[in-house]
Amino acid sequence: MWLSYALSISAVILAVLAIWIYGVQKKDAYKFFYPALVLFVLFSLVPISYSVYVSFTNLKTGHLLEREAVIELFKNEVMVEPGSQILNFKLYKNQSDYLIVVDNLSAGFKNNDKSATLGSTIVLPEGIVELSSGEVLDFNDKNPDFKIIHPALGEYSIYRSDMLAIVHSRYTALADGQFQDTITGENLVEDTDEGQFKLAGESIGPGYFTFSGLKNYKELFFDPATKFVFMKSLTWTFIWAGMSVLLTFSLGAFLAVILNDLQGRSKLVYRMIFIIPYSIPFFISVLIFKGMLNKDFGEINSILSYFTISPVPWLENKLWARISVLLVNLWLGFPYMLLVITGIIQSIPKSIYEASSLEGATKFQNFRFLTFPLVLRAMIPLLIGSFAFNMNNFVGIYLLTGGGPVIPDVSTPLGETDILISYTYRLAFEGSQGQNFAMAAAVSMLIFIIVVSLTVLNFKVSKLLKR
Amino acid sequence: MRQYIYKKKNLDQLLSHLILIAIGIVVLLPIVLVISVSLSKGGSLKTGLIPDDLSLDNWRYILGIPYVNSLGENVVSPYPIMLWLFNSLKVSVVSAVLMLTFSTTAAYSLSRFKFKGKESSLIFLMVMQMFPNMMAMVAFYFMLDFIGQGIPALGIDTHWGLILIYLGGTPFNIWLLKGYFDTLPKSIEESARMDGCTHFQAFYKIVLPLCTPILSVIGLLTFISTFSDFILPSILLKSQNQMTFAVGIQIFVSESFASRWGQFAAASVLGALPVSLLFFSIHKYIVNGLSHGGVKG
Numbered sequence: 001m002w003l004s005y006a007l008s009i010s011a012v013i014l015a016v017l018a019i020w021i022y023g024v025q026k027k028d029a030y031k032f033f034y035p036a037l038v039l040f041v042l043f044s045l046v047p048i049s050y051s052v053y054v055s056f057t058n059l060k061t062g063h064l065l066e067r068e069a070v071i072e073l074f075k076n077e078v079m080v081e082p083g084s085q086i087l088n089f090k091l092y093k094n095q096s097d098y099l100i101v102v103d104n105l106s107a108g109f110k111n112n113d114k115s116a117t118l119g120s121t122i123v124l125p126e127g128i129v130e131l132s133s134g135e136v137l138d139f140n141d142k143n144p145d146f147k148i149i150h151p152a153l154g155e156y157s158i159y160r161s162d163m164l165a166i167v168h169s170r171y172t173a174l175a176d177g178q179f180q181d182t183i184t185g186e187n188l189v190e191d192t193d194e195g196q197f198k199l200a201g202e203s204i205g206p207g208y209f210t211f212s213g214l215k216n217y218k219e220l221f222f223d224p225a226t227k228f229v230f231m232k233s234l235t236w237t238f239i240w241a242g243m244s245v246l247l248t249f250s251l252g253a254f255l256a257v258i259l260n261d262l263q264g265r266s267k268l269v270y271r272m273i274f275i276i277p278y279s280i281p282f283f284i285s286v287l288i289f290k291g292m293l294n295k296d297f298g299e300i301n302s303i304l305s306y307f308t309i310s311p312v313p314w315l316e317n318k319l320w321a322r323i324s325v326l327l328v329n330l331w332l333g334f335p336y337m338l339l340v341i342t343g344i345i346q347s348i349p350k351s352i353y354e355a356s357s358l359e360g361a362t363k364f365q366n367f368r369f370l371t372f373p374l375v376l377r378a379m380i381p382l383l384i385g386s387f388a389f390n391m392n393n394f395v396g397i398y399l400l401t402g403g404g405p406v407i408p409d410v411s412t413p414l415g416e417t418d419i420l421i422s423y424t425y426r427l428a429f430e431g432s433q434g435q436n437f438a439m440a441a442a443v444s445m446l447i448f449i450i451v452v453s454l455t456v457l458n459f460k461v462s463k464l465l466k467r
Numbered sequence: 468m469r470q471y472i473y474k475k476k477n478l479d480q481l482l483s484h485l486i487l488i489a490i491g492i493v494v495l496l497p498i499v500l501v502i503s504v505s506l507s508k509g510g511s512l513k514t515g516l517i518p519d520d521l522s523l524d525n526w527r528y529i530l531g532i533p534y535v536n537s538l539g540e541n542v543v544s545p546y547p548i549m550l551w552l553f554n555s556l557k558v559s560v561v562s563a564v565l566m567l568t569f570s571t572t573a574a575y576s577l578s579r580f581k582f583k584g585k586e587s588s589l590i591f592l593m594v595m596q597m598f599p600n601m602m603a604m605v606a607f608y609f610m611l612d613f614i615g616q617g618i619p620a621l622g623i624d625t626h627w628g629l630i631l632i633y634l635g636g637t638p639f640n641i642w643l644l645k646g647y648f649d650t651l652p653k654s655i656e657e658s659a660r661m662d663g664c665t666h667f668q669a670f671y672k673i674v675l676p677l678c679t680p681i682l683s684v685i686g687l688l689t690f691i692s693t694f695s696d697f698i699l700p701s702i703l704l705k706s707q708n709q710m711t712f713a714v715g716i717q718i719f720v721s722e723s724f725a726s727r728w729g730q731f732a733a734a735s736v737l738g739a740l741p742v743s744l745l746f747f748s749i750h751k752y753i754v755n756g757l758s759h760g761g762v763k764g
Binding site: 297421 | 479480483484486487490491493494495497498500501568569570572573575576577580581582585588594595600601602603604605606607608609610613614631634635636637641666667670691694695697698702713716717720724725728731732735738739742743746747750753
């Protein structure tokens with residue numbers, strides 16, 4: 001509902017704007033800007049606002065329908081008359097002529113007939129075809145009130161694709177909008193907070209989709225079981241992003257310095273080789289590593305077995321899995337740091353080294369007191385950016401370990417290496433306990449808040465450095 | 468003394484080379500290994516880096532060419548691996564071209580004109596380009612589902628639906644392009660305007676041709692990042708024939724790493740090579756862009 005409002009309101013506003021911009025006003029600026037505006041209103045702004053909205057609802061498996069649809073289901077819910085007889089049937093069709101056969105009785109009828117009265121057996125006409133169960137159900141959907149009148153047993157409806165039964169409504173709609181259960185005579189109780197109809201405390205039928213306020217956020221921070229899972233994943237996300245930045249930066253800086261001091265053209269060859277991992281799409285490299293790290297047939301364990309080292313459970317053990325994702329991410333990520341740091345080192349004026357060598361500084365002192373502080377200063381905004389990137393580095397985690405190894409006995413599925421974004425993915429699209437879109441949206445909002453804070457921090461730091 | 472310094476310098480250089488070679492081996496090992504696995508018959512490395520059972524069977528498999536395997540059976544791949552690659556190329560090329568088209572004029576407008584709301588648009592863009600689109604994955608899913616009810620060609624499990632979602636990523640491109648336009652002197656168009664060109668003509672005939680190099684670089688970057696995306700196509704594409712290379716190949720190899728390792732290796736080489744070559748063709752520009760904080764990493 002909300003989505004259709006958001007999309008149609010945006011579309012109307014954009015259309016009006018288009019007329020104004022291209023028809024009425026004269027400024028070229030708006031004319032140039034408009035096409036991109038359409039895109040990011042429809043495909044950035046609307047989805048982001050919808051995510052915010054979903055995070056305040058209960059949208060998940062069992063609560064995917066609108067309230068009206070659930071009520072419609074109650075209206076249509078039927079039950080077999082107790083003690084009545086259920087009959088098997090077959091339905092045949094020849095163009096617009098139907099023929100229904102029940103035991104030794106049959107009846108012919110036309111497309112728009114409301115009922116058919118069963119009579120004596122007739123021989124099946126030539127060219128008539130039996131309908132499949134799917135076609136029978138289609139027929140029933142189009143003619144929900146169609147009755148088959150049995151001369152001895154009464155008025156039958158299609159109950160299953162091959163069964164007829166005498167049915168009546170399970171729930172009676174009362175004047176005040178409530179529903180009464182015809183068996184117990186009790187009224188259904190509507191729990192509007194949960195979006196669920198209940199009878200004596202038991203949920204009846206599917207729930208519906210409703211606004212639930214801060215419930216998802218409260219659950220993440222205060223429900224012990226959910227909080228445990230969320231905090232575990234949050235902690236690991238920070239460790240993972242922090243360690244990834246630290247490792248890639250260290251190796252990148254180390255290599256950049258060594259390469260910079262190298263004489264001759266060989267440094268170009270090395271640099272070319274070191275960039276290769278960065279040029280390959282990450283998903284391919286990560287999958288390659290997944291194969292190589294396989295405990296039983298992976299190449300890494302077979303290389304280790306040459307040195308009589310017993311197989312390492314790279315992806316199966318909690319600690320090893322964490323080490324593996326970090327090492328693979330080091331392989332993927334250090335070229336970026338190498339490239340950037342090389343650029344920074346090359347932009348440092350040579351004269352400052354000349355000055356320091358006059359003072360008798362050693363190579364290490366040069367690095368420690370000149371190169372490193374200058375590089376770090378220039379790198380801080382990029383390191384924050386890299387931290388934010390790795391926080392959401394779904395491919396680096398999910399394709400290698402699938403988030404696993406799985407932690408046993410937790411309320412929502414979570415693995416030892418799951419970062420927040422892969423946890424979100426699991427919640428929404430991989431649910432062994434159903435799909436919880438609302439909770440996924442809430443988690444992604446929290447990720448968004450972290451990313452925005454990092455961005456703001458980045459700005460502040462960049463401005464500070466420029467001064 | 469002088470000789471000593473010379474020796475020490477040589478020793479330093481030697482040590483550096485040793486370290487660099489060691490790391491170089493670690494960097495190249497997976498790549499060499501995958502290439503050689505892809506060319507071996509068994510699909511595993513029992514014999515060393517140069518397979519002694521050289522065979523093109525893995526390549527035939529992924530290219531969909533029938534061959535006879537070691538058991539004497541005729542094998543044709545039941546998986547549309549080449550189709551996945553084609554799907555990826557299609558989605559990435561179309562996204563890159565459309566995004567360029569839409570972001571160029573906007574970036575130009577932000578760089579050249581003064582208008583009401585420019586400052587707030589810039590701040591807005593800045594925040595938007597920081598928002599990784601995968602965070603809205605739930606919303607994208609329902610949005611395409613909803614659009615698909617009205618326009619089936621743009622729904623879940625369609626390439627155009629996926630492309631639409633990628634188009635939401637224009638803020639990042641606008642940001643990059645604006646930075647470039649800012650470096651172009653205004654005098655370029657002003658002379659054209661003097662000759663009676665409209666603003667649009669000046670943009671189209673004078674500015675755009677000047678920008679072809681940077682436009683193609685940004686286009687290629689978009690292509691690479693779209694090609695490499697995993698999470699959105701894995702959510703939005705369902706049927707096997709619609710999948711992109713990233714999703715298809717992930718499912719293909721995850722079902723059985725042991726028996727499909729060789730075929731996966733061949734597919735990896737095929738998928739990585741064009742992207743890698745593209746990357747090296749523009750890597751100088753990327754290095755410049757990197758220090759401005761864009762691009763993965």
